[in-house]
Amino acid sequence: MKTIAKTGNEAMAYAMKQINPDVVAAYPITPATEIVQIFSNYVADGEVDTEFVAVESEHSALSACVGASLAGGRVMTSTASQGLALMHEILYIAAGNRLPIVIALVNRSLSAPINIHCDHSDTMGSREAGWMQLYCANSQEAYDSLIIALKVAEQTAVPAIVSTDAFIISHAMERLEVLEDEEVQRFIGEYKPRFSALDLENPKTFGPLDLQDYFFEHKRAQIDDFSKVLGTYNKVAQEYAELSGRYYPALEEYKTDDADVAIFTAGSTADTAKEVVDGLREQGRKMGLVRMRMWRPLPVEEIKAALGKFKAVAVMDRSDTMADFGGPVFLETRGILYDAKKKPLLTDYVYGLGGRNIDISDILRVYDEIEQVVKQGKIDKLITYLGVRGEE
Amino acid sequence: MTPAKASSRKTSFSPMIHSYLRMDERFPHVWCPGCGIGIVFGALIHAVHELKIPKKKLLLASGIGCTSRMPGYLDADTFHVLHGRALAAATGVKLARPDMEVVVVGGDGDMLAIGGNHFIHTARRNIGMTCIVLNNYNYAMTGGQQSPTTPRDMFATTAPYGAIDDPVDACLLASGAGAAFVARTTTYNFVQLKRLIKTALSRKGFRLLEVVAQCPTIFGRLNRIPTPKDLVTWIKAHTVTLEAAKKMDAKELEDKVVTGVFVDREVEEYSERYARLVKKVRNAH
Ligand SMILES: Cc1ncc(C[n+]2csc(CCOP(=O)(O)OP(=O)(O)O)c2C)c(N)n1
Ligand code: SF4
Numbered sequence: 148m149k150t151i152a153k154t155g156n157e158a159m160a161y162a163m164k165q166i167n168p169d170v171v172a173a174y175p176i177t178p179a180t181e182i183v184q185i186f187s188n189y190v191a192d193g194e195v196d197t198e199f200v201a202v203e204s205e206h207s208a209l210s211a212c213v214g215a216s217l218a219g220g221r222v223m224t225s226t227a228s229q230g231l232a233l234m235h236e237i238l239y240i241a242a243g244n245r246l247p248i249v250i251a252l253v254n255r256s257l258s259a260p261i262n263i264h265c266d267h268s269d270t271m272g273s274r275e276a277g278w279m280q281l282y283c284a285n286s287q288e289a290y291d292s293l294i295i296a297l298k299v300a301e302q303t304a305v306p307a308i309v310s311t312d313a314f315i316i317s318h319a320m321e322r323l324e325v326l327e328d329e330e331v332q333r334f335i336g337e338y339k340p341r342f343s344a345l346d347l348e349n350p351k352t353f354g355p356l357d358l359q360d361y362f363f364e365h366k367r368a369q370i371d372d373f374s375k376v377l378g379t380y381n382k383v384a385q386e387y388a389e390l391s392g393r394y395y396p397a398l399e400e401y402k403t404d405d406a407d408v409a410i411f412t413a414g415s416t417a418d419t420a421k422e423v424v425d426g427l428r429e430q431g432r433k434m435g436l437v438r439m440r441m442w443r444p445l446p447v448e449e450i451k452a453a454l455g456k457f458k459a460v461a462v463m464d465r466s467d468t469m470a471d472f473g474g475p476v477f478l479e480t481r482g483i484l485y486d487a488k489k490k491p492l493l494t495d496y497v498y499g500l501g502g503r504n505i506d507i508s509d510i511l512r513v514y515d516e517i518e519q520v521v522k523q524g525k526i527d528k529l530i531t532y533l534g535v536r537g538e539e
Numbered sequence: 540m541t542p543a544k545a546s547s548r549k550t551s552f553s554p555m556i557h558s559y560l561r562m563d564e565r566f567p568h569v570w571c572p573g574c575g576i577g578i579v580f581g582a583l584i585h586a587v588h589e590l591k592i593p594k595k596k597l598l599l600a601s602g603i604g605c606t607s608r609m610p611g612y613l614d615a616d617t618f619h620v621l622h623g624r625a626l627a628a629a630t631g632v633k634l635a636r637p638d639m640e641v642v643v644v645g646g647d648g649d650m651l652a653i654g655g656n657h658f659i660h661t662a663r664r665n666i667g668m669t670c671i672v673l674n675n676y677n678y679a680m681t682g683g684q685q686s687p688t689t690p691r692d693m694f695a696t697t698a699p700y701g702a703i704d705d706p707v708d709a710c711l712l713a714s715g716a717g718a719a720f721v722a723r724t725t726t727y728n729f730v731q732l733k734r735l736i737k738t739a740l741s742r743k744g745f746r747l748l749e750v751v752a753q754c755p756t757i758f759g760r761l762n763r764i765p766t767p768k769d770l771v772t773w774i775k776a777h778t779v780t781l782e783a784a785k786k787m788d789a790k791e792l793e794d795k796v797v798t799g800v801f802v803d804r805e806v807e808e809y810s811e812r813y814a815r816l817v818k819k820v821r822n823a824h
Contacts, residue, residue: 174653175681184682184696189701201685201697203652204623229603229621261603262618 148391153323155316158286159225159251159309160185162293164195165331171218172200172211177263178317179227179253186225205230209237209248209317216246217353219343221301223248227313228255231269235276238306242277243369245341247300251293252310252318254282254414254465255291256501264502265313267414268466272441273476277369279307279376281445282413286311286321287471291395294326295387298379305373312415313502326391334390397441398449402428403456403521406435408491408517411454411480412463413439416498416505418462423510434514439476450488459492459526462516463533465499471531473497482528498533509534559613560663562784569608575726575752576606579673582729583642584613586736598639600629602654603756604680605688623654626661626670629769633666637810640740642667647688648678651707655687658709662716665744666809667739671736672747675754676726678683683757690794694761709749719744721802729777731798740754744806751778751796 160182163171170417171190173183173300183199190199198215202208208224216222220355222281226234241248256262270280282298289311296307311317326334328448342351357365360443380397388394399417402424403409410420417438427434437460454460464474477495484490496513499505513533520526532538560566570576572599587597597615602605603622610617630642634807650658650672661670677695685695685702688709689797692701713721720742724731732750739746753759753770764770774796781799784792 175678175684180681187697199697203655203687253815258621281718480685504664 148324148326150322150324152320153286153290154181154318154320155283155286155289155311156181156253156318157185158290158321158323159293159311160189161325162226162331163223163251164186164189164273164288165326165328166221166223166294166297166335167195167332168197168223169291170198170200170212170215170222172202172215172222172223173224173226174202174208174268175231176227176230176253178207179225179230179251181317182225182251182253182449190393194231198267202413205233206237206344209234209241212248213244213246215243216241216248216340217244217344219338219340219345221297222246223251223253223297225253227253227290228257228263228269230502231273233307235273236524238273238276238278239355241306243365243396245304245372246296246306248306249293249297250278250298250308251289252308254310254314261531262501263313265315265414266465266500266502267310268500270310270317271466272307273308274443274475277305278443279305279380281307281309281438281441282311283311283316284413284415284418284438285468286316286319286441287323287393288321288395290325291387291391291393294331294334295380295383298383299334299376301338302383303372303376303379304324304341305376306520324391324393330390334387337459355481372411373444377441377446380441386478396449397446398453399438399440400453401436401438402438403435403453406433407458407521408448408460408514409435409454409457410463410513410517411439411476412465413442413476415464416465416510419505419507420510422515423507426507427511427514432514432518443477445479445483445511446476447483447511450483454480454484454493455487456493457490459494459517459520462493462495463513464497467497467500477530492520494520494528495530496533497530503534505534507533550772552566555588556581556584557606558643559588559614560612560645563687565612568612570605573753573755573801574605575675575750575754575771576673578726579606579644579671579732579750579752580609580612582733582736583644583671584734586740589733590740592634592640596638596640598629598636598641600625600632600641600643601804602645602649603793604649604678606644606646606675607649609644621647623652624657625649626654626657626668629668630661630664630666633668634739634813637667637808641777642671642740644671644673646722647672647674647676647687647709648677648686651687651709651712652678654665659712659716662713662718664809665717665719665806667743667745668737669736669746669748672749673752674709674749675752675758677758677761679754679757683754683761687767695758696761708749713745718747718802718804719804720746720800722747722800723749723751723779723796724798725774726753726795727771727778735800738800738803739793742803743808
């Protein structure tokens with residue numbers, strides 16, 4: 148174990164180097180460009196054995212990854228925002244063909260208008276594609292999560308997206324503990340694909356026409372495989388904790404034991420909220436934080452257990468569903484809590500779209516308001532757009 | 540849109556140029572000092588002005604990239620769409636409003652990599668628009684990755700030992716696809732640049748103008764030609780006219796960029812053909 152200083156992008160590139168995938172195919176996009184840029188230097192300097200393919204679009208990037216993964220390779224790529232949107236149709240191809248490709252992603256808003264800063268609209272727009280999704284709160288976690296995700300993906304044959312927040316994590320330098328190359332290699336082990344197109348003794352066809360007769364059974368089987376991801380994740384995260392001393396649950400709770408209210412959020416904002424919680428506790432206000440880290444598959448029982456113990460919870464969503472019903476985390480959490488024996492009053496704060504800054508005073512305000520909800524025993528405003536001009 | 544007021548800023552631009560720019564709303568611009576994009580933008584404004592194309596009839600569209608930032612600064616109807624998709628979006632504009640003078644600008648990556656498919660098919664259809672490909676030999680906006688036009692052995696961040704791919708020739712591609720007008724020039728030759736934009740604007744069908752331009756900040760630096768002056772001089776040194784090229788053999792032409800007009804022919808513009816079809820089908824019923 149050694150301690151180094153790296154930005155989120157550098158940390159992810161370093162994890163990729165230690166994973167040493169067979170193939171990386173990518174197209175540059177701000178703010179994720181650096182990840183493959185740095186990785187391509189590892190390739191050029193002979194530090195990895197990877198075939199690096201500089202393709203002409205993200206559509207081609209993920210398509211090349213699909214080909215390489217079908218051939219039995221360990222495959223990774225990286226992108227953000229419009230790049231993920233352009234990969235959209237191939238996301239389904241990868242998942243449907245059970246190809247455990249891993250994307251090191253930086254969350255950035257989707258156009259229009261054009262914006263290069265953080266929100267979660269890109270990955271939240273791909274929730275139904277059949278990919279595992281992990282949202283990281285800092286560079287250390289981004290490094291660790293890529294290694295964990297790769298192992299879970301390969302064991303379950305489910306592809307994975309590991310993401311950080313644009314610029315806030317991707318470009319900010321942090322202290323980081325990294326494993327030795329051999330430790331990472333030993334941890335992830337050799338990749339043994341379930342099926343490979345290059346098994347010449349047993350030739351196979353992938354992705355052919357599948358109509359009313361069998362399509363549904365095949366989709367059902369895919370959904371069934373997906374339902375095993377959380378269990379595998381918990382096991383692999385535990386193994387990783389034993390190796391590194393760092394444990395990452397699918398859902399993280401921070402100072403929630405005796406709390407009446409909590410914020411439920413993701414990414415770097417959760418780390419900021421921890422500071423706020425510490426400050427509130429010094430004032431004797433018992434408030435907590437629940438951080439969603441895995442949002443695909445949904446850790447349903449964990450969410451019920453964690454949120455069920457509060458009187459009120461404010462979800463903080465960094466994207467909107469355009470359903471006129473707040474953000475995706477709020478919407479899905481409401482669904483999860485519907486049949487919970489104990490459930491909190493639940494409100495939603497959509498915040499930080501297009502990188503709008505979220506600071507301690509904004510988060511404090513949310514805690515103040517959620518405390519008010521408990522006092523009144525009812526919610527006045529279900530969905531709030533935090534810090535938008537003309538809103539209040 | 541309100542016309543830009545003459546700015547209070549003291550600059551050496553002429554008031555004519557000012558009147559086409561959103562000086563108060565959008566300046567300062569993002570481009571680096573010495574970048575070739577400003578030269579192409581200036582030539583485009585001069586051409587539009589000299590041809591007396593009313594601002595109301597002008598539409599400037601782009602995808603994403605340094606070059607593609609142009610529509611943000613022009614005081615006319617403009618749009619900035621997705622990376623690589625400007626020609627497709629502009630096709631929609633031209634079909635809906637055949638009276639508009641449609642101009643599309645983009646970098647070599649935008650037009651020939653991610654948008655390469657649209658490039659071929661827009662040229663094939665010969666829909667009426669002027670397409671200016673600003674070829675700075677790299678993906679400048681994202682930090683200098685190799686693009687489809689990076690010359691062999693030149694450096695890019697994804698080609699640290701020099702590019703091994705053969706580059707694509709935008710003019711040959713457009714000619715092969717059937718474009719009505721195909722020409723190439725460089726930022727070194729402002730007079731020819733302006734003249735070729737004017738010619739392109741006055742032709743019908745799909746008009747491609749490739750402009751080899753300097754990106755000193757990234758391409759220049761990676762290739763050890765970091766000053767704008769040296770890079771423009773380097774561009775000039777690698778340029779030959781079509782006439783001169785005719786007398787040179789393949790070996791001599793190996794590292795040269797040929798400038799001039801490659802195709803200039805009359806075609807029936809696509810939106811006219813389309814309107815004719817609509818009329819015919821409607822009359823038949
Ligand atoms: C779908 C998508 N992928 C990637 C990007 C990131 N991106 C922005 S500009 C650019 C390339 C720019 O190169 P070029 O088109 O040659 O224009 P230049 O900046 O050189 O003018 C890329 C890859 C994007 N905006 N959208
Ligand atoms: S990076 Fe290159 S192309 Fe972009 S503005 Fe600067 S000089 Fe021009």
